[in-house]
Amino acid sequence: MRLAAAxxxxxxxxxxxxxxxxxxxxxxANRLDPDECYRVRDLVVTRExxxxxxxxxxxxxxxxxxxxxxxxxxxxxxxxxDAEILLMPPDRSERLSLASFTKSPALNEHFRDALFVFxxxxxxxxxxxxxxxxxxxxxxxxxxxxxxxxxxxxxxSLSFSTRLxxxxxxxxxxxxxxxxxxxxxxxxxxxxxxxxxxxxxQVTLGRLTRRDEVAYYDVWCHFTGRSWRQGKRAPxxxxxxLSDYRIDSTLGTGLRLSSxxxxxxxxxxxxxxxxxxIAHQMRVTAAxxxxxxxxxxxxxxxxxxxxxxxxxxxxxxxxPQPLAAGQxxxxxxxxxxxxxxxxxxxxxxxxxRGAWYPNRELQFANYDLTFRHPKALTLVSTGDLxxxxxxxxxxxxxxxxxxxxxxxxxxxxxYQSVTASAGGYTVEVYANRRVEAALQPRAPLLISPxxxxxxxxxxxxxxxxxxxxxxxxxxxxxxxxxxxxxxxSMDFFAARxxxxxxxxxxxxxxxxxxxxxFPGLIYLSTLxxxxxxxxxxxxxxxxxxxxxxxxxxxxxxxWGNVVTADGYxxxxxxxxxxxxxSILYLEKKRGPRAVDQVLAGFRDHLVAKDEAGRTxxxxxxxxxxxxxxxxxxxLAWQVITYEKGAWIIHMLRQRLGxxxxxxxxxxxxxxxxxQSITTPExxxxxxxxxxxxxxxPDLEAFFDSWVxxxxxxxLKLNQVVKGKAPAVTLxxxxxxxxxxxxxxxxxxxxxxxxxxxxxxxxxxxxxxVSVKLPAAPLRVQLDPAHAVLRR
Numbered sequence: 001m002r003l004a005a006a007x008x009x010x011x012x013x014x015x016x017x018x019x020x021x022x023x024x025x026x027x028x029a030n031r032l033d034p035d036e037c038y039r040v041r042d043l044v045v046t047r048e049x050x051x052x053x054x055x056x057x058x059x060x061x062x063x064x065x066x067x068x069x070x071x072x073x074x075x076x077x078x079x080x081x082d083a084e085i086l087l088m089p090p091d092r093s094e095r096l097s098l099a100s101f102t103k104s105p106a107l108n109e110h111f112r113d114a115l116f117v118f119x120x121x122x123x124x125x126x127x128x129x130x131x132x133x134x135x136x137x138x139x140x141x142x143x144x145x146x147x148x149x150x151x152x153x154x155x156x157s158l159s160f161s162t163r164l165x166x167x168x169x170x171x172x173x174x175x176x177x178x179x180x181x182x183x184x185x186x187x188x189x190x191x192x193x194x195x196x197x198x199x200x201x202q203v204t205l206g207r208l209t210r211r212d213e214v215a216y217y218d219v220w221c222h223f224t225g226r227s228w229r230q231g232k233r234a235p236x237x238x239x240x241x242l243s244d245y246r247i248d249s250t251l252g253t254g255l256r257l258s259s260x261x262x263x264x265x266x267x268x269x270x271x272x273x274x275x276x277x278i279a280h281q282m283r284v285t286a287a288x289x290x291x292x293x294x295x296x297x298x299x300x301x302x303x304x305x306x307x308x309x310x311x312x313x314x315x316x317x318x319x320p321q322p323l324a325a326g327q328x329x330x331x332x333x334x335x336x337x338x339x340x341x342x343x344x345x346x347x348x349x350x351x352x353r354g355a356w357y358p359n360r361e362l363q364f365a366n367y368d369l370t371f372r373h374p375k376a377l378t379l380v381s382t383g384d385l386x387x388x389x390x391x392x393x394x395x396x397x398x399x400x401x402x403x404x405x406x407x408x409x410x411x412x413x414x415y416q417s418v419t420a421s422a423g424g425y426t427v428e429v430y431a432n433r434r435v436e437a438a439l440q441p442r443a444p445l446l447i448s449p450x451x452x453x454x455x456x457x458x459x460x461x462x463x464x465x466x467x468x469x470x471x472x473x474x475x476x477x478x479x480x481x482x483x484x485x486x487x488x489s490m491d492f493f494a495a496r497x498x499x500x501x502x503x504x505x506x507x508x509x510x511x512x513x514x515x516x517x518f519p520g521l522i523y524l525s526t527l528x529x530x531x532x533x534x535x536x537x538x539x540x541x542x543x544x545x546x547x548x549x550x551x552x553x554x555x556x557x558x559w560g561n562v563v564t565a566d567g568y569x570x571x572x573x574x575x576x577x578x579x580x581x582s583i584l585y586l587e588k589k590r591g592p593r594a595v596d597q598v599l600a601g602f603r604d605h606l607v608a609k610d611e612a613g614r615t616x617x618x619x620x621x622x623x624x625x626x627x628x629x630x631x632x633x634x635l636a637w638q639v640i641t642y643e644k645g646a647w648i649i650h651m652l653r654q655r656l657g658x659x660x661x662x663x664x665x666x667x668x669x670x671x672x673x674x675q676s677i678t679t680p681e682x683x684x685x686x687x688x689x690x691x692x693x694x695x696x697p698d699l700e701a702f703f704d705s706w707v708x709x710x711x712x713x714x715l716k717l718n719q720v721v722k723g724k725a726p727a728v729t730l731x732x733x734x735x736x737x738x739x740x741x742x743x744x745x746x747x748x749x750x751x752x753x754x755x756x757x758x759x760x761x762x763x764x765x766x767x768x769v770s771v772k773l774p775a776a777p778l779r780v781q782l783d784p785a786h787a788v789l790r791r
Contacts, residue, residue, distance in 0.1 A: 020165050020273075020297040020318050026065045027164050028157045031150045032073060036061040037142025038135040040074075045126065047179050047195045048203055048225035049090065052114075055082040058138060059126065060145050062153065066168050069123040071157075072116040073149045084110050085183065085193070087205060087221075090229065093621050093708050094221040098205070100620065100632065101220045102188050107205065109191075113184040115152060117160055119167035119177030120197075156182070161299050162314050169272040171322060175233075195225065198236050200567055202228060211631040219627045240274060241266045243365045243404075247357055251373040251412065255340040255348070257282075261333045261357050263365075272322040274331065276360050277312040279352030282337035289319040290329045312355040333358050343511045344437025346414050353409045353516060353523065362564070364404035364674055371397045371410065378417075380430060380506045381410035382521045403501050404674065405519035406561060411508040416476055420483035423491030425500065429483040430508040431476035431529050438511065439526060439536065441470045473534040475509065475526055482507070482529065482550060486522075489554050489585050496584075496662055497669045500557045507550070513537075515549050517556025517578070524550055543598065547589070548582045555581035558669055566676035568625040573682055576622075576645025577665075580653075583646060596786055599650060602643035607712050607791055617644060621708050623679060647789040648706050654787035655702070655746070656689050664689040679707060695761055701744050706789075711739035714791040715747060715764055717782035725775040732760070733768040734782065738791060741765075747788050752779040 037060040045052040054074055062071035076083050087107040089095045095105035116122065157164070160180065167173050179195040194204040202225040207218050227233040242263050249259040265274060278284060280300060287294040298315035317331060339356050341349045354362075373379050375395040383399030390396070401408070415430040486507060494500055502520040510516075510523040517523075527535050527545045535545065559581065560574040587595045606617040610633070619628050619636035622644055628637040653661040664686055668677070671685070687699045696702055705711065713736040720731040734747050745764045750757055753775060762769055783790070 020169065020295050020316060023066055023168060024161050024165050024297060024299070027070070027161055027168075028154060030062045030065050030071060030157065031153060032060050032071070032142065032146040033063045034060070034139045034142030034146055035137065036063075037138050037145060038130050039138050039141075040130065040135050041133065043126065043129050043133070043135075045122065047122075047193070048227060049223075050085060050087045050193055050195070050203070052181070053084045053086075055084065057081040057083060058141050058145060059130070060142050060149075061123065061126075065164075068119070068168055070117060070119060070164060070168075071153055072118075072123070072126065073145055073153070074114045074116070075145055075148075076112050081112075082110060083112070083114065084108070087193070089221045089223055090226075091223065093623065094223045096710075097219070097620060097624065097627070098221040101207075101218060101630075107220075109183070109188055110186045111183040112186065115149065115156060115182050117156060117164075117178075117180040119164065119173055120179050120195075121174070121177070122179055158299070162297065162316060165297055166273050166275060166316055169318065171270050171272060191220070197233070200236055201569075209631045211634060214634070216629070216631040216634070218630045218632070219624075222627065237268060238361060238363075239268055239271065240360055241268065242360055242363050244368075245357070245365050245408070246368045247408070248370045249372070249410075251340060251371065251379075254338075255342075255373075255412070256336065257339050257356065258336040259334070259357060261335065263331055263333075263358070264328055265331045266328040267323045267325055269325045270322060272318065274317040274319065274323075275314055276317065276333075276358040277314055277355060278335060278358050279312050279337070279339065279355035281339050281352050282335045282356060284315050284333055284335045284358065286334040287317045288332045289317065289323075291332075292320050294319045294331075296333075312352075315358075340412060345434040345440060347432050347434060347436040347509075347511060347526075348412050349436075349511045350409075350411050350523075353518070354407045356410075357408070359407065362406040364406055366404055367399075367401045367408045369399050369408060369410070373397075373412065376414070377412055378415040378430065379410060379412050380415075380428075380508050380521065382408040382519055384502070384504060401502075401519070405501060406564065407518060409516075409518040409521050409523070411510065411521070411523060413509070415508070416479070418480050418483045420480075420487035422487040423494060425487060425490040425494065425503055425505065427483055427487040427490060427505045427507065429479060429486060430506070431479045432509050432526065433475070435472050435475045435526060435530070436511040439530070440472050473530045475529050477531040477534075478529050478546075482524075486550055486554055489551050490557075492585055492588065493555055493558060493581060497555075497558045497562075497665055498673075501562055502557070505554070505557065515553040517553035517560065519557070519561045522550070522553045522556075524553060540601065543586075543594075547586055548579075548598070551582035551585045552578045562674065563669055563672045564676045566678040566681075568627075569623040570677065570679045570682075571625050572622045572641050572645050573677065573679065575641045576649050579642050579646040580649040583650075599647060599786065602646060603712070603789060603791075605639050605643055606647075606789075615712070616640065617712055618710050621710055622648070622706075623708060644706075644789070651702075651706065651788060652686055652699075654748070654785070655694070655699075656686070657691065660689040660691070679703075683707075695746055695763065701763075702746065705743045705745060709740075709743060711743045712789055712791055713737065713739045713743065713745055713764060715745070715782060715788070717749060717780065718768070719780050720768075721776050728773040728776050730771040730773055730777060730780070731768045732762055732771060732780070733766070734762045734764045736764040745788055745790070747790075748783055748785070750779075750781045750784050751777050752781070753777050 037058055040054050040059045041056050043054040057074055057076035060073050061069050099105045167177050176197050181193045183191055191207045196202050201222055204222050205220045209216055242265055244264040246262040284296050284298050287296045295318040300313045339352045343349045369381055371379050372394050375390050379397055381399050383401045386400050387398040414433050417428055417430040420427050507522040507524055509526045513525055515524045528549050532542050532546055555578045559577040565571040565574050583595055607615050609615055616636050616639045619633035622640050626637055628640055683699050683703050716735045718733045722729045746761050747764055748759050748761055750759050
């Protein structure tokens with residue numbers, strides 16, 4: 001009864017506030033109130049691990065929006081004015097991150113100005129401190145600050161309008177409101193602090209910046225807030241469960257996508273707004289909740305989206321009445337946009353492949369998909385074919401998933417196809433009939449030289465003749481080979497990881513140099529279809545497009561679609577496992593030497609240096625995820641995630657042994673099927689498969705150095721033989737350079753004698769180890785099988 005009464009009261013308050021659009025307009029029009037300007041001294045604001053000292057200056061609040069104060073500006077532009085912010089990240093990895101941007105592992109920065117945005121208790125706490133200190137008002141200074149800051153206030157409101165609307169309409173705003181500050185630092189320049197209780201990791205310190213005309217949000221550090229670490233506040237959980245998608249889409253004139261999505265939504269707590277994500281290219285035009293019209297609020301914001309680390313935009317659906325916890329409803333959303341882009345020669349690029357329809361946190365759900373498209377083209381999508389028919393010039397295709405999947409995609413083109421089967425799996429591989437314009441050879445120019453100066457003749461100008469262009473590469477040259485290999489790899493992976501989520505897999509081409517593995521649907525670079533002799537790429541990339549890319553994407557049927565990453569810090573696992581799975585299949589086809597060659601190439605990429613003399617690997621630990629792509633290191637994420645990630649899995653394989661490694665992968669899929677896994681959970685699982693009495697039995701040192709740390713060591717074997725047969729002592733040690741003092745690697749050393757070979761594992765940088773032998777060794781080798789990533 002109390003909950004119902006609270007919801008009724010809140011519904012009345014929300015109705016009085018008007019629509020979300022009205023509230024957003026009020027927020028955007030909000031300006032500083034000169035009558036709410038105070039001269040403050042020694043005012044302290046504590047937000048989780050951050051302490052903000054407003055030592056001496058003016059603090060001015062904006063007028064309330066829908067009854068709530070959400071903005072304040074501090075200025076120390078007075079004689080003796082000052083302010084300071086202190087923040088110490090709680091773990092080594094985040095201190096390393098902060099130091100990479102600010103040259104210090106802790107933030108101790110004086111600042112002159114700050115703009116605060118908040119929906120938590122900041123206003124009340126500041127006003128309590130102001131009242132306690134009996135701070136005097138200064139309307140004259142307030143008017144001057146309003147003239148100086150109101151434009152900035154309007155700009156920042158655009159960045160947070162969606163979140164502000166969401167919080168101001170939330171019946172539980174008191175515990176879920178956020179705090180944001182943007183500061184003008186004396187030493188480090190502009191930077192932001194965000195405390196967000198809705199996020200799984202609450203504290204973010206960073207800066208919006210640009211490099212080479214590309215916008216980056218450099219995350220200086222990102223960690224769980226002190227209240228959550230100490231158990232005083234519960235971590236954010238999934239607020240809205242989504243299931244049973246039914247999407248009806250039409251690709252009409254110009255292949256513009258128009259869709260109606262129906263989805264069952266169940267809130268875990270009382271909600272006045274339902275938050276979804278969708279691609280920038282799509283606009284949500286209408287919504288209903290249980291058949292009743294609902295308001296849609298959608299606005300893009302560069303800063304907010306970069307802060308979230310996403311490529312999509314958040315929009316809100318405001319139902320006619322707030323929803324109670326557990327109240328399942330059907331949400332219907334109409335959305336449209338340009339997601340199919342012509343690439344020339346009748347080839348199409350489908351953008352927004354995972355965000356063309358409204359989703360939230362990529363939850364497992366069932367999908368029923370219907371597409372209407374020009375009958376001259378072929379459309380493929382996630383799910384099993386239910387129906388296909390022609391209506392005039394339109395083809396209608398309906399597909400349904402047989403198991404819950406995290407996302408659904410589609411592709412479109414003028415295709416030819418072949419089908420292959422292996423181990424109970426069927427693979428349909430589609431190829432374009434022509435290559436995209438970017439791969440179409442250009443006509444060469446023949447330039448005839450002028451005649452010689454002697455004997456003298458009348459000079460003629462150079463002649464430029466356009467020769468006929470060479471024939472275009474065949475985009476289906478490897479179609480049958482790809483189909484056979486992909487079918488075989490499905491069987492290969494299923495034997496090692498367990499059943500795939502679907503018995504049928506569709507593979508289709510996409511322009512570009514990448515691939516993407518969706519449940520039952522793979523997007524594969526056109527380059528993988530082309531005869532290697534005609535690919536416009538470097539020879540070093542041939543193995544990737546011929547033998548690794550398609551197997552990598554096939555293995556994503558398991559890594560990412562059966563087992564998922566728990567958070568962005570764990571996303572490396574899915575790519576590392578997929579990359580190493582492709583290497584396992586390569587090993588089956590071409591043997592261990594091919595594996596060594598691929599891993600050697602990965603190592604070379606990791607230790608390659610940029611113009612500042614830094615290696616790509618040193619950009620940061622693999623657990624930083626997409627944060628690795630910053631304005632300092634814009635290309636680091638891919639190399640570290642895919643290539644160092646593959647090395648990490650390879651090194652674990654060497655530690656476990658082949659048989660235990662295979663058992664570990666199988667157990668991983670069975671234990672976490674349709675669930676997410678964290679990096680610590682993966683560490684614990686891998687450690688359980690180590691041989692008995694292993695050094696580093698919990699893999700603590702391994703993960704500290706290779707996963708949570710950085711460094712690729714240069715290793716040197718030191719050996720001393722003492723004594724004579726039959727009592728010989730071999731003293732061994734491994735020294736390391738190019739890494740920090742805390743780094744350690746467990747390295748195999750092979751000892752060869754007349755009676756055979758023996759392997760001992762040594763910790764780099766540790767004390768010498770004595771090995772008793774009956775005779776002097778014939779040969780001692782450091783890591784002969786390339787079990788360790790090293791220079």
